[in-house]
Amino acid sequence: MKATQNTLSLTDVCRSYRIGPVTAEVLRGVNLEIGSGDLMSIMGPSGSGKTTLMNIVGLLDRPSSGTHVLDGHDVSGLEDDMLSTLRNEYIGFVFQAFHLLPRLTALENVCLPLVYRGVGRAEAIRRAQAILGRVGMADRSHHQPSQLSGGQKQRVAIARALVGNPVLLLADEPTGALDAETAQEVMALLLQLNAEQGVTILIITHDSSVARQCTRQLRIDDGKLLELPGQDRGADRPPRPLADDGIRDQGAAAP
Amino acid sequence: MSKTLSILGANAREALDSLRKAKLRTVLGLVGIMIGISSVIVMVSLGEIAREQARQSFEALGTDILLVRKSGGTVSGRPAEIGLAEAVAMPEVVLSIADAAPRIMGYGTFRHAGKEIGQGSVQGVTEAFARVNRLSVQEGRFVSDLDIDRHYCVVGAAVAEAMRQAGTEQPVGALIEVEEHLFTVVGVLNPKVESYALPVQIQANDSVFVPITVSKRVSTNPEIDVIIARSRAGVHYETAVSGVRAYFQKQAPSLELAIVTAKELIAQMESQMGIFTLLLGSVGSISLVVGGIGIMNIMLGSVAERRREIAIRRALGARRRDIQSQFLIESVILTMAGGMLGILLGLVVTWGICQYTEWIFLISGMSVGGGLGTASAVGLFFGLQPARQASRLDPIAGLQSGE
Incomplete structure (x- = not known):
């Protein structure tokens, strides 16, 4: 079951911030392996470091120490320009607040990652149309975000995240701003993309009903990450080997 | 890229x-x-x-114009000035020069009918002056070369208007007093618009023109200040300049000249x-x-x-x-x-x-x-x-x- 090459592996990643004389350690030795086709969730209370972890995985932030390998490339010490390029090619972001650009149409929003990749306009529009069709938004492609409902906005955002064929879809509270019914629709779309097209998805959430639908569930607490034994959908899969300190901290971290 | x-x-x-x-x-x-x-x-x-x-x-003034002035010093310590006879004879001797108008410049107060009617320049000129500067006469005639020593004058448009204001309906034939000399007006000029950018200011409207021979006698500074000349058509301005220099070299060797041409002035x-x-x-x-x-x-x-x-x-x-x-x-x-x-x-x-x-x-x-x-x-x-x-x-x- 384990992929020959991991989509992502974080080894002993630490991240600390210096605020005046005080050094705050936000991530304390995180180990994480994501295989191709994984559908996983990370839960954690606010202040646990989950946003920092997401920023590192999304190449918006750099670890203070530890190694970060993405699709076989060590990205730990890369320059900002290179990280931007890798972010464009390897990561697709879905945010809680959708983060569509309000002045652009749905189609133009979806085109953006391709624009920054240097794809020609006609080709970008063609691909964006196709992906909007896949998330069921083909007939809304010329709408402005303000003319779309929350669920529709998130579908457009998912299309934008996927248009560049990233190796990892990184979703930060993707259902956080939606009502229960719409949230489930969006979740169903993510599950479907994972199941049918093998999109690797990492969802960061505080909603356990969202987390439970993922095949792998992780929990972050006080800067340390641990994987919960598989349950529900994940029950048929063997539990993944976890880093030593993750297991040791499990008892202490559990509420 | x-x-x-x-x-x-x-x-x-x-x-x-x-x-x-x-x-x-x-x-x-x-x-x-x-x-x-x-x-x-x-x-x-x-x-x-x-x-x-x-x-x-x-261009209205003409690109063929030359201004001949005496420059600062004298060569042999002997004061030299532009002679009237030499200036007048210049077109006859220098082939490249078509016309030459020497001028003696003065300044004065004009009185008419017992009243002061203004101030302006009093220019001692020859007949050629009107031709060279394209001045045209509205009434009467311009100063003539036959007016030698005659107290005749031609007034500019503004001076004529001032005379009319003073009660003289017909300025031609009337008397005008310039710095205690009486002149008979023989002509009135048409108004002339002049650009201040021009290097030689005639200010014809506010001036009184008298025969240069009269200026020689009555002016406080009876020296020719400039000869305004025109070169013949088709003559290169440098040829005209060297012609004028050669002419004065012979006539008055101690005289130093400053000659400017329209071409230089335009530049x-x-x-x-x-x-x-x-x-x-x-x-x-x-x-x-x-x-x-x-x-x-x-x-x-x-x-x-x-x-x-x-x-x-x-x-x-x-x-x-x-x-x-x-x-x-x-x-x-x-x-x-x-x-x-x-x-x-x-x-x-x-x-x-x-x-x-x-x-x-x-x-x-x-x-x-x-x-x-x-x-x-x-x-x-x-x-x-x-x-x-x-x-x-x-x-x-x-x-x-x-x-």
Whole structure:
């Protein structure tokens, strides 16, 4: 079951911030392996470091120490320009607040990652149309975000995240701003993309009903990450080997 | 390279789009640039028009004109001056000279019918003076070479008008008193418009012209101050200059001459007018700088307002330079749009001024091309700092800000 090459592996990643004389350690030795086709969730209370972890995985932030390998490339010490390029090619972001650009149409929003990749306009529009069709938004492609409902906005955002064929879809509270019914629709779309097209998805959430639908569930607490034994959908899969300190901290971290 | 180009293209498209949906603030910034560019256009155009105006009055004066003056010192310690006989005989001896009009310049108060009617120059001239300077007589006749020692005079249009004001309906035949000498008016000149840019001021309207032989006797400074001459058609001005020099070398070896030609005068005037235009242009530029600061302010505001947008673009893979170019293109397009409107406004204002002052109107390519160039330079210069600031924003902070 384990992929020959991991989509992502974080080894002993630490991240600390210096605020005046005080050094705050936000991530304390995180180990994480994501295989191709994984559908996983990370839960954690606010202040646990989950946003920092997401920023590192999304190449918006750099670890203070530890190694970060993405699709076989060590990205730990890369320059900002290179990280931007890798972010464009390897990561697709879905945010809680959708983060569509309000002045652009749905189609133009979806085109953006391709624009920054240097794809020609006609080709970008063609691909964006196709992906909007896949998330069921083909007939809304010329709408402005303000003319779309929350669920529709998130579908457009998912299309934008996927248009560049990233190796990892990184979703930060993707259902956080939606009502229960719409949230489930969006979740169903993510599950479907994972199941049918093998999109690797990492969802960061505080909603356990969202987390439970993922095949792998992780929990972050006080800067340390641990994987919960598989349950529900994940029950048929063997539990993944976890880093030593993750297991040791499990008892202490559990509420 | 093609990647950069296609990103630039997309940025330009978006910038144009955002300009179409411009906010009031953007429109105000545009107006600022518009006013700045238009004031530069107006100033530069007026400078150019003044230059053209001066050039044309020179041409009306004629490019064949020569001004012969005595220059400073004397050669052998013997004081020398331009002799009247030599000056008058010059066209007969020097082949390249067609006509020569010596002048003795004085200044005085004019009295008529017991009243003081004005002050002006009293110019001792020959018959040739009217021909050389293209003066035309309205009534009576001009000073004649046969008027030797006769106290006859010809008055300019303004002097004649002053005489009429004093109660004389017909100035020709009347008496006018100039510095305690009485003259009989034999002619009245047509009014003449004179450009102040011209090197020899005749000021015919306010002058009284008397026979040069009379000036020789009554003037306090009876020396010929200038010979205004014209060269023959087709003669190169250098030939005329050397002809005149050779002539006076023979006639009065101790005399040093300063000869200026219209060609030199035009060149001199052009360079002066160039400085004038530059000066006007710099005055206009001040408002352009103010407009540029306005643009910078708008762009800084825009960057602060679009922190989230910038962060999202960075998350989607925009590099710092892509963000920088986006904001630079926006400010350049903004100033270019303002610049184009400013050129239009500037030309309209210039045209209006020309209508009002009855100057010739011309559109100088320099002001239009320079206007657009300046506008884009202003956009680049004042847009650079906001664009750099945008490119350095932390995407993490931007994504979290203000849910």
